[in-house]
Amino acid sequence: MSANQSPAGKQPTATYDSAFLRACRREPVPHTPVWFMRQAGRSLPEYLKVREGIPMLESCMRPELVAEITLQPVRRHGVDAAIYFSDIVVPLKAIGIDLDIKPGVGPVIEKPIRTRADLARLRDLTPEDVSYVTEAYGLLTRELGATPLIGFAGAPFTLASYLVEGGPSRNHEHTKALMYGDPELWADLLDRLADITAAFLTVQIEAGASAVQLFDSWVGALSPADYRRSVMPASRKVFEAVAGYGVPRIHFGVGTGELLGLMGEAGADVVGVDWRVPLDEAVRRVGPGKALQGNLDPAVLFSTRQAVETKTREILDAAADLEGHVFNLGHGVLPTTDPDALTRLVEYVHTQTAR
Numbered sequence: 001m002s003a004n005q006s007p008a009g010k011q012p013t014a015t016y017d018s019a020f021l022r023a024c025r026r027e028p029v030p031h032t033p034v035w036f037m038r039q040a041g042r043s044l045p046e047y048l049k050v051r052e053g054i055p056m057l058e059s060c061m062r063p064e065l066v067a068e069i070t071l072q073p074v075r076r077h078g079v080d081a082a083i084y085f086s087d088i089v090v091p092l093k094a095i096g097i098d099l100d101i102k103p104g105v106g107p108v109i110e111k112p113i114r115t116r117a118d119l120a121r122l123r124d125l126t127p128e129d130v131s132y133v134t135e136a137y138g139l140l141t142r143e144l145g146a147t148p149l150i151g152f153a154g155a156p157f158t159l160a161s162y163l164v165e166g167g168p169s170r171n172h173e174h175t176k177a178l179m180y181g182d183p184e185l186w187a188d189l190l191d192r193l194a195d196i197t198a199a200f201l202t203v204q205i206e207a208g209a210s211a212v213q214l215f216d217s218w219v220g221a222l223s224p225a226d227y228r229r230s231v232m233p234a235s236r237k238v239f240e241a242v243a244g245y246g247v248p249r250i251h252f253g254v255g256t257g258e259l260l261g262l263m264g265e266a267g268a269d270v271v272g273v274d275w276r277v278p279l280d281e282a283v284r285r286v287g288p289g290k291a292l293q294g295n296l297d298p299a300v301l302f303s304t305r306q307a308v309e310t311k312t313r314e315i316l317d318a319a320a321d322l323e324g325h326v327f328n329l330g331h332g333v334l335p336t337t338d339p340d341a342l343t344r345l346v347e348y349v350h351t352q353t354a355r
Helices: 019-024 045-051 063-077 090-094 116-121 127-144 156-165 173-181 183-207 224-230 232-245 257-265 279-286 298-302 305-318 339-353
Strands: 099-102 106-109 149-154 211-216 249-253 270-272 291-293
Touching (some): 063 127, 063 339, 116 183, 127 183, 156 173, 156 183, 156 211, 183 232, 211 232, 224 232, 224 257, 249 257, 279 291, 279 305, 298 305
Parallel strands (some): 211 249, 249 270, 270 291
16 A cells, blocks of 8 residues: 555554645645654753663663653654654664674674675564564654654665674775675575564554654665665565555665665655755656655754755755655754754744745
């Protein structure tokens, strides 16, 4: 079932007519909806307070803490959607991969996956592996009411890059060496990760997610030809696995201006755009039948209020003819962002686009 049809299964009916979901379905909205990637945490003093002394991965496994962090930006900023507080490596940790999220570094894998024998370490993900996710969703959907809750997962390519490199990488040399040098092993690795990712999104949808976003943070490192041949089949498999639930599916990557059309073709209902491509150009690249999400440069928020409003107005003007537009940053909220700047931005977008 398409995200443009009536809700199916366990789609929360209270959220169905929200501005966010209407925009995702390319329907008329009372105002342009706003949410921010990485809004749950990072820049908020209340987040830093509740997270104090708690490692990142542990914080993702405490349902009451997850619920509190997820709700904080909704209370403070009045955003049109919440996004579930977690990390893209959580499902890998849940199936037994030895990893940690090191402050200032990111996810670090103890034993990288680089051979066919290593694939055996990537077992199927079950709902029992992430029971804390289901519990946290229960707390959140009761509290959020008509505010949609976005679930998310890392896309197969980005998860593969972490696994193969052993951590964050600037050049992805081990990843590309495997992709080019052993395409059969690479395809099997991404296929396995697609199954794990689809299972993780399914858990979230069945627990109450109103939409899901697939983050392919590192895929901008690839050419369109490499994406189509070596990545898109796995991403498509993820999107197809959850298509029957009827929830909007968002796809986002960084530096993906040359890949926007292909990312939509992979199965997304909404394509996220970073700040490098204007939205009116992005709609040409993506083509008809998709909503767009984005795309204010997160660094703009460090400028003056007038500058923020000017850049925001440019984005709203570029989006004027879109069938569906969800306002967001072109990437995540930066850690030292003034929270008040985000609150003012939400109010400005709502005021400027009120129908």
